[in-house]
Amino acid sequence: MARAISTPKKIMWTALAWGVGLLIFFPILWTFLTSFKTEATAISDPPVWFLFDWTTENYSDVLARSNYPLALMNSIIIAVGSTLLGIVIAVPAAWAMAFVPGKRTKDVLMWMLSTKMLPAVGVLYPLVLIAKYLNVYDSRIMLIVVLMLINLPIIVWMLYTYFREIPGEILEAARMDGASLGKEIIYVLTPMALPGIASTILLNIILAWNEAFWTILLTTVDAAPLTKFIASFSAPEGLFYAKLSAASIMAIAPIIVMGWFSQKQLVRGLTFGAVK
Amino acid sequence: MATQHSRTSARIMVAPAVFVLLVWMLVPLCMTLYFSFADYRPLRATFDAWIGFDNYVSFLTSDSFLSSVGVTLQMVAGILCITIGGGVVLALLLDQPMFGQGIVRILVIAPFFVMPTVSALVWKNMFFNVDNGLFSYLWRFFGAQPYDFLSQAPLFSIIVIVAWQWLPFATLILLTAVQSLSSEQLEAAEMDGAPPLSRFWHIILPHLSRAITVVILIQTIFLLSIFAEIFVTTNGAFGTRTLTYLVYQRVLESQNIGLGSAGGIVAVILANVVAIFLMRIVGKNLDN
Amino acid sequence: MGRITLDRVQKKFGDVEVIPPLDLIIEDGEFVVFVGPSGCGKSTLLRLIAGLEDVSGGEIRIDGRPATDLPPAKRGLAMVFQSYALYPHMSVRKNIAFPLKMAGMAQDEQDRRIAKAATALNLTDYLDRRPGQLSGGQRQRVAIGRAIVREPAAFLFDEPLSNLDAALRVGMRMEISELHKTLATTMIYVTHDQVEAMTMADKIVVLRAGHVEQVGSPLELYKTPRNTFVAGFIGSPKMNLLTGAAAAAHGAATIGIRPEHLDVVDSGGTFTGRVGVAEHLGSDTFFHVHVPEMAEPMTVRAGGEVGLTHGDTIHLTPRAAHIHRFDAQGLRIA
Amino acid sequence: MGRITLDRVQKKFGDVEVIPPLDLIIEDGEFVVFVGPSGCGKSTLLRLIAGLEDVSGGEIRIDGRPATDLPPAKRGLAMVFQSYALYPHMSVRKNIAFPLKMAGMAQDEQDRRIAKAATALNLTDYLDRRPGQLSGGQRQRVAIGRAIVREPAAFLFDEPLSNLDAALRVGMRMEISELHKTLATTMIYVTHDQVEAMTMADKIVVLRAGHVEQVGSPLELYKTPRNTFVAGFIGSPKMNLLTGAAAAAHGAATIGIRPEHLDVVDSGGTFTGRVGVAEHLGSDTFFHVHVPEMAEPMTVRAGGEVGLTHGDTIHLTPRAAHIHRFDAQGLRIA
Amino acid sequence: EEITIATVNNGDMVRMQALSPAWEEQTGNTINWVVLEENVLRQNVTTDISTGGGQYDVMTIGTYEAPIWGANDWLVSLNDGMADDWNADDLLPAIRGGLTVDGTLVAAPFYGESSMVMYRRDLMEAAGLEMPEAPTWQFIREAAAAMTDRDADINGICARGKAGWGENMAFLTAMSNSFGARWFDMDWTAQFDSPEWAETLTFYLEMMAESGPAGAANNGFNENLTLFQQGKCGMWIDATVAASFVTNPEDSTVADQVGFALAPDTGLGKRGNWLWAWSLAIPASSDKQEIAKDFISWATGPGYTTLVAENEGWANVPPGTRQSLYDNAEYLAAAPFAQMTLDSINSADPTAPSVQEVPYTGVQFVAIPEFAGIATQVGQQFSDALAGNMTAEEALAAAQTLTTEEMEAAGY
Numbered sequence A: 001m002a003r004a005i006s007t008p009k010k011i012m013w014t015a016l017a018w019g020v021g022l023l024i025f026f027p028i029l030w031t032f033l034t035s036f037k038t039e040a041t042a043i044s045d046p047p048v049w050f051l052f053d054w055t056t057e058n059y060s061d062v063l064a065r066s067n068y069p070l071a072l073m074n075s076i077i078i079a080v081g082s083t084l085l086g087i088v089i090a091v092p093a094a095w096a097m098a099f100v101p102g103k104r105t106k107d108v109l110m111w112m113l114s115t116k117m118l119p120a121v122g123v124l125y126p127l128v129l130i131a132k133y134l135n136v137y138d139s140r141i142m143l144i145v146v147l148m149l150i151n152l153p154i155i156v157w158m159l160y161t162y163f164r165e166i167p168g169e170i171l172e173a174a175r176m177d178g179a180s181l182g183k184e185i186i187y188v189l190t191p192m193a194l195p196g197i198a199s200t201i202l203l204n205i206i207l208a209w210n211e212a213f214w215t216i217l218l219t220t221v222d223a224a225p226l227t228k229f230i231a232s233f234s235a236p237e238g239l240f241y242a243k244l245s246a247a248s249i250m251a252i253a254p255i256i257v258m259g260w261f262s263q264k265q266l267v268r269g270l271t272f273g274a275v276k
Numbered sequence B: 001m002a003t004q005h006s007r008t009s010a011r012i013m014v015a016p017a018v019f020v021l022l023v024w025m026l027v028p029l030c031m032t033l034y035f036s037f038a039d040y041r042p043l044r045a046t047f048d049a050w051i052g053f054d055n056y057v058s059f060l061t062s063d064s065f066l067s068s069v070g071v072t073l074q075m076v077a078g079i080l081c082i083t084i085g086g087g088v089v090l091a092l093l094l095d096q097p098m099f100g101q102g103i104v105r106i107l108v109i110a111p112f113f114v115m116p117t118v119s120a121l122v123w124k125n126m127f128f129n130v131d132n133g134l135f136s137y138l139w140r141f142f143g144a145q146p147y148d149f150l151s152q153a154p155l156f157s158i159i160v161i162v163a164w165q166w167l168p169f170a171t172l173i174l175l176t177a178v179q180s181l182s183s184e185q186l187e188a189a190e191m192d193g194a195p196p197l198s199r200f201w202h203i204i205l206p207h208l209s210r211a212i213t214v215v216i217l218i219q220t221i222f223l224l225s226i227f228a229e230i231f232v233t234t235n236g237a238f239g240t241r242t243l244t245y246l247v248y249q250r251v252l253e254s255q256n257i258g259l260g261s262a263g264g265i266v267a268v269i270l271a272n273v274v275a276i277f278l279m280r281i282v283g284k285n286l287d288n
Numbered sequence C, D: 001m002g003r004i005t006l007d008r009v010q011k012k013f014g015d016v017e018v019i020p021p022l023d024l025i026i027e028d029g030e031f032v033v034f035v036g037p038s039g040c041g042k043s044t045l046l047r048l049i050a051g052l053e054d055v056s057g058g059e060i061r062i063d064g065r066p067a068t069d070l071p072p073a074k075r076g077l078a079m080v081f082q083s084y085a086l087y088p089h090m091s092v093r094k095n096i097a098f099p100l101k102m103a104g105m106a107q108d109e110q111d112r113r114i115a116k117a118a119t120a121l122n123l124t125d126y127l128d129r130r131p132g133q134l135s136g137g138q139r140q141r142v143a144i145g146r147a148i149v150r151e152p153a154a155f156l157f158d159e160p161l162s163n164l165d166a167a168l169r170v171g172m173r174m175e176i177s178e179l180h181k182t183l184a185t186t187m188i189y190v191t192h193d194q195v196e197a198m199t200m201a202d203k204i205v206v207l208r209a210g211h212v213e214q215v216g217s218p219l220e221l222y223k224t225p226r227n228t229f230v231a232g233f234i235g236s237p238k239m240n241l242l243t244g245a246a247a248a249a250h251g252a253a254t255i256g257i258r259p260e261h262l263d264v265v266d267s268g269g270t271f272t273g274r275v276g277v278a279e280h281l282g283s284d285t286f287f288h289v290h291v292p293e294m295a296e297p298m299t300v301r302a303g304g305e306v307g308l309t310h311g312d313t314i315h316l317t318p319r320a321a322h323i324h325r326f327d328a329q330g331l332r333i334a
Numbered sequence E: 001e002e003i004t005i006a007t008v009n010n011g012d013m014v015r016m017q018a019l020s021p022a023w024e025e026q027t028g029n030t031i032n033w034v035v036l037e038e039n040v041l042r043q044n045v046t047t048d049i050s051t052g053g054g055q056y057d058v059m060t061i062g063t064y065e066a067p068i069w070g071a072n073d074w075l076v077s078l079n080d081g082m083a084d085d086w087n088a089d090d091l092l093p094a095i096r097g098g099l100t101v102d103g104t105l106v107a108a109p110f111y112g113e114s115s116m117v118m119y120r121r122d123l124m125e126a127a128g129l130e131m132p133e134a135p136t137w138q139f140i141r142e143a144a145a146a147m148t149d150r151d152a153d154i155n156g157i158c159a160r161g162k163a164g165w166g167e168n169m170a171f172l173t174a175m176s177n178s179f180g181a182r183w184f185d186m187d188w189t190a191q192f193d194s195p196e197w198a199e200t201l202t203f204y205l206e207m208m209a210e211s212g213p214a215g216a217a218n219n220g221f222n223e224n225l226t227l228f229q230q231g232k233c234g235m236w237i238d239a240t241v242a243a244s245f246v247t248n249p250e251d252s253t254v255a256d257q258v259g260f261a262l263a264p265d266t267g268l269g270k271r272g273n274w275l276w277a278w279s280l281a282i283p284a285s286s287d288k289q290e291i292a293k294d295f296i297s298w299a300t301g302p303g304y305t306t307l308v309a310e311n312e313g314w315a316n317v318p319p320g321t322r323q324s325l326y327d328n329a330e331y332l333a334a335a336p337f338a339q340m341t342l343d344s345i346n347s348a349d350p351t352a353p354s355v356q357e358v359p360y361t362g363v364q365f366v367a368i369p370e371f372a373g374i375a376t377q378v379g380q381q382f383s384d385a386l387a388g389n390m391t392a393e394e395a396l397a398a399a400q401t402l403t404t405e406e407m408e409a410a411g412y
């Protein structure tokens, strides 16, 4: 039962929270503003805030120099693909762990999580050699599989925590009602866990989107996503802050927009289902 | 809920996930293990399949190894402190009644979306840069000598960048936890005469302990493999070379795959030590 | 000491007036129960007294001193919550000690009081457990212990037993009653269980939509409900209310007859109907009888076992002295 | 059709034998209630019948056919869960249709059955709502509807009413009873509320630690409990059990007297004691009397109002015909 | 057909990318560009070449990689198969030498560079000094001190401080050559404990402390370029290619005040300048070697020079690879720094970089595979020293230890 709160107090909290929120957001805002400046304004002293001649020149420069649409497309395909593949593998596993827990369920889960601690460089050469051997170097499918494997433990864990909140009685009811295991998962479990699954998907899309080791080293052109795109703007001769900003904004904008539109699910996802 | 039939199905259902992760663990890891006993330096066209434990000996006895372990621990600990401390404060702040809570939350989450490379670049160039960085303007504005973050306080700078990215995560988990605290408990404490600070110490903080363990667990998993931020900002200079980065240097910069693989195996072992340690605590905390 | 006076106390949430201006005096040492349907404002009223909500108007006085603007901790009241609201990370001992610690009480005095409360509440063996390791009843007792040690001017209970199962509820009910007898401290008790209200209260306050419908001792309310609302609310099973011709015959718009005031007769009788469900409890039998005078089945309580079952015809006569008459506004006709 | 036979059915969880080998026959069309204290294995037994758990030994037959190894869906039983276990993402209609859809039934037959069930359960207006938009009682009805449409050989209920509040519980209890009368299908009903057991059952099975203590009709159990456990368990308030001299006087190790079988007399009387708590419900008064013969207070039920309060001395006489005698093993002496 | 080219994201390469449609139209082939920041590029191509990944048909590499990779037979010989007008003999001998392994040319230079002093004539004048053609380190240090005016945000000297074998170590190794220091003696023993290295590093640190910009330890080429263009540096010793940027009035606020001089010396006979060429090479794993050769012929041939000149002006043509460019009057007129660049390149000798005898080739690097890894770590020590986190002695001692360790591990 929430207590009624006086307005002045509320205004004070509002001011404070907005202040802190803007402070945290500031680097992104600043990058955004800089991306519309000329290179000279970008490093002018003192810094200019909003009153400058807004130009989209940086964006057109960046677009002219690299194949942004392809990189964007690759990012989307890889992030979404790896996440969905992960979900398909993880749902049954999480079902089993959540509803038919055995003595070793916790250990298996922890073991899965510990595979995430494998330092990527440690297995770089083996993986490159395997990719070459299988002839999947610079292919989206390779990245989809690799990123799926990297994120699978997190997906399983998140789904597991969401599934555990679903009362087992409902699944038993479905079983009494004559649903087979597959139908039980498709018609009952999945729709019920949909918010949790959506959160899991969103969070893992972000993680996959931002993965910047494998996506750079296992791709050249065909499968190169935005992480590689940004690597071509990171330190050109001369400090091109404005161009760097424009490229940065282009790389992060899709995911930020997606995040904002799916705020509610995402917030849930960001808690990794670990806290109710 | 536990008939023989369902137990059998359960085993079949976990199988794919366990299988792919096993393959993922084993195949590259076995190859790495194989390389770690080899003198494998492609740039010299050297491949000597068995040189015993030489790689391990030279990796473990070099000065850089111990210092990199120290750096890793400092970095992870620093980031955890900032994100958890800041996260608790922010969570409490966001839990207050206010206008536009949704928007503030959006603002606070945003850093989590930013690619590590991008955020490292932005911080390095637009904030930490001594000549053109915003901090320098700020310092000069207050009449101070601009401070060169990346060389004077490199570890701290990286910690700031990474903490900025992970603060949203900690905040959101803790916020959810704060919101799950029953208001009756707080009211009971209020009736019991506890002033706000005591309520925080005696009621809220203990309530958050579970959420804090989760934050520690998940962040540690991700933080142990921080790479892009170091690569972009200091390239491992000024005492910011973590274990992961050291392995990277061995493998990719020195092109000594054998030595690097040995380092990779060492890192895997250490990470799992940390993992087991964490899981123990967390496992216990998650059970109740 | 614990005389609590509410003087035109009013509460609005935004534009919604949940409690219209209300006067109420609770005497020192009284056991007062607030009853009423869900959402009628019982909890709100209790929280106003506790200071957990600000009043929108009016004044609250505790022992004559104005308390309207005092923070909860300063009012000298203790509250027991429905969810117990124990601190899960503290041992029972620490839970009980918490208010004392906050008051900065000396350790030995704390120990003394805790020991006393633990003995009174049979908690001595559990002092070092965490709340999570206790049963529902024990938890409730810890919550009460936490309230007792402060030696408050009055105890406030908000549906303290509603999370317990039936058997435990009966036991705890009696424990709280005995506690009241021992401590002789004012207690305000919110419930929507009218058995609790009847058995525990010195004085019952029946609320409807924030209004006080009637204040009185349980038997007063049982015998002379002021209106049909109170009549229907107090007594279990519910009073049968009849309108139309049956009521007009008694010169009223509505008449009420309690199930225990209907006698089963062999033939004739005022009402004749068909037995719907017959519930045989051994000690009593309840018949739900379909009579033409009432839309719902009429409930009848017969002592012991009566050999009638589903579908039988039954003849009933009300005891004339126990017929309640109400006018068109639903008010009691004396 | 729905005759269920349990033949030396046994259940172990790991090394713990929760149900020792147990025989039980449930006749077609019977309403059987399992009662017993918490943890005695009621739910486990029900789930064994449903097929949600594997038996560790013995055989279950439904209508003569062995069902021990059949999966739940094949046993032709329907279950109503304590938590309702509705599918929250489906409308009421879809919830009810789910088992039919799983059985691959034709759409028009589905519609027909749903309409019939909805009418029977008064759900027609809610068919397009989601479970979340329904009240507790309505949800319970949907759960029953989902069970009905399958036209099962038997219904299994696991404490279906324990999540409802007291008033609703009474209503739903009657609805389920009426349903049983209408459908005449076997029903197995688990509860720990003995009022439910008494009012609904054709046959009560009293369980303790997996053992069947007594099987019989409610009144049989009320009148001739086979041992002190059943005696104490059936009847509300609980039977007073006396040992020692008072029992020896009746040639028994223990005697039991129900509260309703003690009469308050002006003087003399078999028992004399001091009134502890007196609960005045209007219709009845319950006294908890401290008598030297019993450790706990003796419970007495007096009809109407009796002018005795806390601290008064009271004289009591049991009705001789209603004294239950038990031997040293707690077994009834005929 | 399609070829994939990996290149670095600096100005000249980006320009090549922009002009490449000309080649595509001409030949009907298409190019997939992979333009990456230098470190990321190295990561990518090294992984690819050492695993035989075969992802690239043309790679952009430097004079450091070329001899090592060439020796492993990872690169396709460019001795034959190049276009007719692609005249190998026109290449500057120092550059060509650096890209030749056992008589086989393994990479074609796209642009070459050495290092030199760039200075502000106005500030020099204000300080009452005059820059000689070939200054000494001593002069540079004194001039820097005289020009420094920290209140006005003017630093006498800008030089690389950012850690990395291609960053501060390029500068310091070249500088150490002129102080008579060397990386290794003839037994491959590390020489950081030598007095020459002590002198080099001390001199560098003191000079930077007196007259260098704040945060010098993070400054690489890009940072210094910006500083210089903003008028914050009195002198800057760095790559000759910078000349065209600092004299470009569009980007530089001091374009008309820039003077050039040879890299400094100490009178021992070697100057502190380096030699570097970004070059295009074809990995042996490529299956489109013919087309790749055709592209390289186009991009590094004289035709490309003309193309750039037509489109962007002579000042922007890639410098430092061909004698013919320096014989071109139009170029000499447009590029005031041309002669200085040529002289600098010609004065560097990869085979005898130091005053003392050395077992290796390379001016600002040591052409052995281990070098990059070692030098980056040494660079980190020196960068740390520049940041004030340790003394010169400590840095050198650390460098000596780690180099010795690594060389032992490498089997020397």
Ligand SMILES: Nc1ncnc2c1ncn2[C@@H]1O[C@H](COP(=O)(O)OP(=O)(O)OP(=O)(O)O)[C@@H](O)[C@H]1O
Residues within 6 Å of the ligand: A001, A002, A003, A004, C013, C018, C036, C037, C038, C039, C040, C041, C042, C043, C044, C045, C192
């Ligand atoms: N913080 C609040 N803001 C707005 N309305 C509220 C608030 N708290 C309570 N109300 C409203 O005030 C009315 C009274 O609520 P209250 O909780 O006092 O009822 P109650 O009698 O305790 O009911 P119950 O028996 O269900 O506990 C309800 O209509 C409720 O919706």
Ligand SMILES: Nc1ncnc2c1ncn2[C@@H]1O[C@H](COP(=O)(O)OP(=O)(O)OP(=O)(O)O)[C@@H](O)[C@H]1O
Residues within 6 Å of the ligand: D013, D018, D036, D037, D038, D039, D040, D041, D042, D043, D044, D045, D192
């Ligand atoms: N899956 C299980 N594993 C181990 N023990 C179990 C399991 N399920 C139940 N038990 C044990 O079996 C016994 C009987 O449990 P059951 O749920 O049948 O009791 P119940 O009579 O339904 O109790 P309640 O009235 O509380 O619902 C209990 O002691 C319980 O702890």
Ligand SMILES: [Mg+2]
Residues within 6 Å of the ligand: C042, C043, C044
């Ligand atoms: Mg309430």
Ligand SMILES: [Mg+2]
Residues within 6 Å of the ligand: D042, D043, D044
């Ligand atoms: Mg149960």
